[in-house]
Amino acid sequence: MNYRERILADVNALPAISAVASQMASIMNDPDVDIQDVVGIVEYDPGITANVLRLANSSYFGGLHSIGSIRQAIMRLGMNKLFDLIVISATHEVIDKPIAGYNLPPGELWRHSVAVAITARNFASGLGIMAEDTAFTAGLLHDVGKIVIGAFVEKDFNKINAIAKTSDLSFETAEREIFGVDHAEIGAAVLDMWKFPTPVTRAVRFHHSPEAVQGSAPEVDAIHIADILCLMMGIGPGREGLQYRVSDEILSRYSLTPPILEKVVSCCLDDMEKFSELFSLSSGGM
Amino acid sequence: MVMVSTARMRGNITVDISDMKVSNRVGDVLVTYALGSCLGVTMYDPVACVAGMIHCMLPLSKVDPAKAAKMPYMFVDTGVPALFKAISELGAQKDRLVVKVAGCAQILNDNGLFKIGQRNYTVFRKILWKNNILIAGEHIGESFSRTMFIDVATGRVVITASGEEIEI
Numbered sequence: 161m162n163y164r165e166r167i168l169a170d171v172n173a174l175p176a177i178s179a180v181a182s183q184m185a186s187i188m189n190d191p192d193v194d195i196q197d198v199v200g201i202v203e204y205d206p207g208i209t210a211n212v213l214r215l216a217n218s219s220y221f222g223g224l225h226s227i228g229s230i231r232q233a234i235m236r237l238g239m240n241k242l243f244d245l246i247v248i249s250a251t252h253e254v255i256d257k258p259i260a261g262y263n264l265p266p267g268e269l270w271r272h273s274v275a276v277a278i279t280a281r282n283f284a285s286g287l288g289i290m291a292e293d294t295a296f297t298a299g300l301l302h303d304v305g306k307i308v309i310g311a312f313v314e315k316d317f318n319k320i321n322a323i324a325k326t327s328d329l330s331f332e333t334a335e336r337e338i339f340g341v342d343h344a345e346i347g348a349a350v351l352d353m354w355k356f357p358t359p360v361t362r363a364v365r366f367h368h369s370p371e372a373v374q375g376s377a378p379e380v381d382a383i384h385i386a387d388i389l390c391l392m393m394g395i396g397p398g399r400e401g402l403q404y405r406v407s408d409e410i411l412s413r414y415s416l417t418p419p420i421l422e423k424v425v426s427c428c429l430d431d432m433e434k435f436s437e438l439f440s441l442s443s444g445g446m
Numbered sequence: 447m448v449m450v451s452t453a454r455m456r457g458n459i460t461v462d463i464s465d466m467k468v469s470n471r472v473g474d475v476l477v478t479y480a481l482g483s484c485l486g487v488t489m490y491d492p493v494a495c496v497a498g499m500i501h502c503m504l505p506l507s508k509v510d511p512a513k514a515a516k517m518p519y520m521f522v523d524t525g526v527p528a529l530f531k532a533i534s535e536l537g538a539q540k541d542r543l544v545v546k547v548a549g550c551a552q553i554l555n556d557n558g559l560f561k562i563g564q565r566n567y568t569v570f571r572k573i574l575w576k577n578n579i580l581i582a583g584e585h586i587g588e589s590f591s592r593t594m595f596i597d598v599a600t601g602r603v604v605i606t607a608s609g610e611e612i613e614i
Contacts, residue, residue, distance in 0.1 A: 330554055388553060392562060393503055394463060394480035397591040399608065402482055405555045422509040422562070426520060429464060429503075430513075 163312065164340035168349060170308050174254070177354045180205045181250035184243055185356045195234055202230045202246065211249035212242070220278075220434040221245065244296050251301065259306050261313025262398030269307075271432075272396020273300050278431045279386035280379075283424050287414055289378040298363035298383050301356075305347030305364070306398075312339060317399065324403055331400040332368045344368050371409045381410045389425050395432075455595045455604045455611075461499045464520035468498040468532045474598040481549030483563035485522055485570055486594040488546045489529060490601040491538035497598045498533040500525050505565040522569040530577070545574065546583040546603045546614055548594045563587070583614035 161169065176182070183201050187193050203209050209230060216227040216237060227233050234242050256270040264272075277299030284295045306313075313320065316338055324334035332342040348365035363380045366373050370384040388406045391397045410416075457477025461467045463484065467476050476499040478486050485502045500519055507514030507521040518524040530540070547570060550563035567586060574581065583603060585592065590607040597604075605612045 328554070388560070392483040392551075392553065392560065394482040394484050394591060397480055397482055399591075401591040401608070402551050402553045402589040404553055406553055406557075406560055408555075408557060411557070418562075418565075419509050421560070422504050426504060426510045426513045429517070429520070 171349045178250040212245045215245045259310045261310035275390040275395040276386045280382040284382045294359045294379040295382040298360045302367045305343035330405045331403040466500040466519045470496045472599045481592045485566040486548040488596040490544045494537040496536040496538040500529045505569040544582045548585045550586040
């Protein structure tokens, strides 16, 4: 097997996501979904239910401390936010682990993922683009491919870094040069396996190359910008640092200016603070 | 035989993003992690044995004055004067200050819009110039993520980036 085949084979070795999350993922595209069916799916898992209610009452998602059931969570927050909460509960454990290759200590990929999710949502709502909910979920999962490809990056970091430096390539392009695949494509393969909706999978797949998407996909653009901003702010950069590129096409598509971007950044820390109550996240250092 | 210490510097006081810390306790080491385009500054008075460190995200507070009132260390133009003030209160004097800077990195195709790192550095230089202070050491730019330490006992400032350790 070549590198690409070996890495893709490792995707299948990842643990399955909770049945609640995969069932929810598969019904998220169904506009006629029945609330009672959703309540039944979620409440089947008491652990996820408890987590979802805890999150639903957090200051980031509502803060009223008055949501006592999954039905109330759906009524107050809506189906998309409920899905966000389920995804958070179902993926926290796997994303919270240390990531080899990129030298991310325990909790650091999670911190970066939460920051990108929050920043992408703020970016989408600030620009009035209709992608807030997908942006949050996709932001949370955008680097999930690093969990799989990290072991390969660890062995070949020097090779990847050398080719990135000598050929002036972004790190994910250098990954592709060496392995025939990068962490974004692997992330999309993971989400395919977990049966996530297409917009989320697509945003993860193209978060470093948003201009490659056919047609309009504002959630992809939001993740792209949010990821770059969070890396620049030092929220979860790995060993590869800031060796990434921003898409000029996306910058001009939204007429982005430094004050707009800086305002988005300045709001991120406050929101992380609200979110951190639940997972003992810190908004600073490793 | 001369013993060479290979022990890496370890911090016991963490300066978070948009945070500042000062200390005059010998034995303390201030540290800030993962400086990307953010600005990390250390100030040290060797006579008073006082050290300070700040980690600023953005150059100018005018982008969000309400946030600056709440979190002055987030911005270079409000944070760096606050650091001057805080170390002065511990006995540091401006004419003895040793000022060092790290961070201000950039992504590969920084086209102006994203030159936050460079603008952080420019605003910082302007503040130093107005105060008649020179930069004693720096490790800035490129695409590294850096960690910065200062040892209160000695004023040594060490940067780790890409697995290497450099004293500035």
